[in-house]
Amino acid sequence: MSAELRTPTVADAEAIAALMAACFTATFGHLYDPADLASFLDGLTLERWRTELADPAFAFLLAEVDGVGVGFAKMGPHSLPVEPAGPMIELRQLYLLGSQQGSGLAARMMDRVIATARDRGAGELFLSVYVDNVRARRFYERYGFEEIGIYTFMVGNHADEDHLMRLAL
Incomplete structure (x- = not known):
């Protein structure tokens, strides 16, 4: 039961949306009022996922076990x-189901x-990463990312404090 990594297509939007939610x-749902959490997740529409998957400015990675999505990166x-000092890209999301954490899959991703x-x-x-994560x-940090500042990340009306991190490539 080894995990496969592949580049998803627009057809994978539903799987990625479900993984994100x-x-x-x-990971974070316990931190928020249910209305704030719902507002945040509702903003991540299927159409938005499809648009980003089709946009060459974005790069996605889908991790699957037996053909079922278990994680993704965007x-x-x-x-x-x-x-930025020059050409850059942001890691917007890297999520893995709890059942896969500790398996080495996050490192492969x-x-x-x-x-x-x-x-x-x-x-x-x-x-950016939540300060308490x-x-x-x-x-x-094991990959060499360094903290460079603080960022306010909104979940509905709730403001979280995130650390901004940078990796020189």
């Missing part, structure tokens, strides 16, 4: 409040994310 809710153009960023000519890879921060 499941992973985000499992990279996209500059949106965070950072000042991150290796592919970094390779994709380099292949696209990026000199820097940026991301210590496990994720340690994961990114």
